Each structure stands twice: as C-alpha cells, then as structure tokens.
Amino acid sequence: xxxxxxxxxxxxxxxxxxxxxxxxxxxxxxxxxxxxxxxxxxxxxxxxxxxxxxxxxxxxxxxxxxxxxxxxxxxxxxxxxxxxxxxxxxxxxxxxxxxxxxxxxxxxxxxxxxxxxxxxxxxxxxxxxxxxxxxxxxxxxxxxxxxxxxxxxxxxxxxxxxxxxxxxxxxxxxxxxxxxxxxxxxxxxxxxxxxxxxxxxxxxxxxxxxxxxxxxxxxxxxxxxxxxxxxxxxxxxxxxxxxxxxxxxxxxxxxxxxxxx
Numbered sequence: 001x002x003x004x005x006x007x008x009x010x011x012x013x014x015x016x017x018x019x020x021x022x023x024x025x026x027x028x029x030x031x032x033x034x035x036x037x038x039x040x041x042x043x044x045x046x047x048x049x050x051x052x053x054x055x056x057x058x059x060x061x062x063x064x065x066x067x068x069x070x071x072x073x074x075x076x077x078x079x080x081x082x083x084x085x086x087x088x089x090x091x092x093x094x095x096x097x098x099x100x101x102x103x104x105x106x107x108x109x110x111x112x113x114x115x116x117x118x119x120x121x122x123x124x125x126x127x128x129x130x131x132x133x134x135x136x137x138x139x140x141x142x143x144x145x146x147x148x149x150x151x152x153x154x155x156x157x158x159x160x161x162x163x164x165x166x167x168x169x170x171x172x173x174x175x176x177x178x179x180x181x182x183x184x185x186x187x188x189x190x191x192x193x194x195x196x197x198x199x200x201x202x203x204x205x206x207x208x209x210x211x212x213x214x215x216x217x218x219x220x221x222x223x224x225x226x227x228x229x230x231x232x233x234x235x236x237x238x239x240x241x242x243x244x245x246x247x248x249x250x251x252x253x254x255x256x257x258x259x260x261x
Contacts, residue, residue, distance in 0.1 A: 020061035104183030146171040
C-alpha cells in the first residue's frame with residue numbers, strides 16, 4: 001500500500017465541516033478513484049489516528065459514515081474493507097426473453113451465467129394461501145393463490161428473496177405447484193398451459209430493510225434493498241403472476257433500455 005500521505009490529504013482546521021466527515025470524504029474519494037480497490041482493507045484505526053492526529057472515536061465515526069453509505073464493511077478482528085461493486089446486471093429488456101425459456105433457463109440463471117457466478121435457490125416454500133388485498137387486486141380480485149417463496153444465492157451469498165403469487169385456477173395441480181417447476185421455470189410452464197406471456201409491469205423502489213430482511217439476505221449495516229413488484233400478463237390481458245422481490249442493493253445494477261419516441 002502507498003504511504004498514507006500519498007493517498008490521503010490533511011484536515012482543514014478552518015472548515016465548518018466536522019473533522020470525522022472530512023476524513024470520510026477523503027476515504028470516499030480514494031475509494032472512488034480506485035486507490036483502495038474492491039475487497040481491499042482500508043488503513044487501520046491506528047494508522048488513521050497517527051496520520052490525521054485525531055482520536056480513535058473520530059476515526060470510528062468516519063468509518064460509520066462510509067458503512068452507512070454501503071461503501072465499506074467491517075469484519076470483526078480484521079478491519080474495514082471496501083465493499084465489492086454490484087456483480088449482477090439485470091437487463092430489463094432481455095431477462096424475460098422467450099429464447100431463455102426455450103433453452104430451459106430462468107432469468108436468474110441467465111444473469112448468474114453472465115456474471116460468471118454460481119446460482120443457487122434455497123428456503124423454498126410452495127403453498128396455497130389467501131391473497132392479500134394488494135395481490136388480489138393485482139391478479140384481478142382472486143381470493144386464493146399459490147405462493148412460491150424462495151431465496152436466491154450467488155456463489156453462496158444471498159442476494160434476493162422472492163415470492164410469486166399465481167391464481168389457483170391456473171397453478172393448482174400443475175408442475176408450477178411442485179418445488180421444482182422444471183426447465184425454464186414457472187413462465188415456461190405458464191406458456192405450456194396456454195398463457196403465452198405478452199408483457200410485464202414493474203414497480204421499483206429503494207428503502208432500508210426490515211430486520212427480517214437483514215437476516216434473510218445477511219445484509220451489512222447501511223445496505224439498502226431494492227423492492228420490486230412485477231406483474232406478468234398473458235396475451236389475453238390477464239394477470240397470471242405477481243412476483244414480490246426484495247434484493248440486496250449492493251448486489252445488482254438495474255439496466256433499462258428506453259425508446260426515444
């Protein structure tokens with residue numbers, strides 16, 4: 001590692017900005033410029049205390065700022081490390097292309113392959129249940145649904161948790177109600193049942209995670225989630241599935257292509 005004077009500047013005693021924020025600013029800039037690379041350990045508390053001439057608490061407050069921004073994570077007894085950038089790019093214009101289903105691949109497998117990662121699915125639960133008011137409205141006033149809950153992992157790391165809700169008159173007694181719906185996933189099975197997919201509508205928002213989501217996705221402090229609700233429609237205009245997905249925001253880049261006219 002280059003000496004700290006070559007990587008980091010000095011505190012400006014005339015600035016109105018708090019000292020711990022000035023230190024956080026300099027560390028952030030060094031991360032953005034690639035001076036500290038993904039997975040690399042930042043200077044220790046002792047090194048920063050010596051470099052800046054400040055207290056350990058001031059340095060810890062600086063680290064807390066960067067952790068709250070999701071830029072770094074702390075490993076007990078090891079130090080503070082630069083968090084990896086999002087490894088998966090979700091291409092909205094491509095991820096549900098029929099050619100992937102024809103090849104027996106779900107959207108998650110396609111994205112994992114593109115990222116060079118090993119995909120897994122666990123925590124699988126499939127059951128019939130009463131639809132919530134929101135899901136019932138999205139699916140056209142159905143009362144009961146088949147719910148498929150699963151957690152997705154890349155290289156052993158949980159990255160998203162999703163629940164698909166399908167009308168019982170479509171899904172009951174079909175392979176969709178089995179733990180393994182077969183090649184191409186539930187969308188391939190829907191099309192085999194005559195519900196040829198026409199389009200999808202997605203609602204996306206970013207928020208801080210609930211405690212249960214922190215546990216399920218093993219999120220580090222300060223990492224938000226992307227909450228996405230997708231509705232799939234067949235060519236007859238019927239809503240055939242609603243998928244409620246919560247994703248670790250530091251694991252994905254959402255990529256869209258928009259027409260100019």
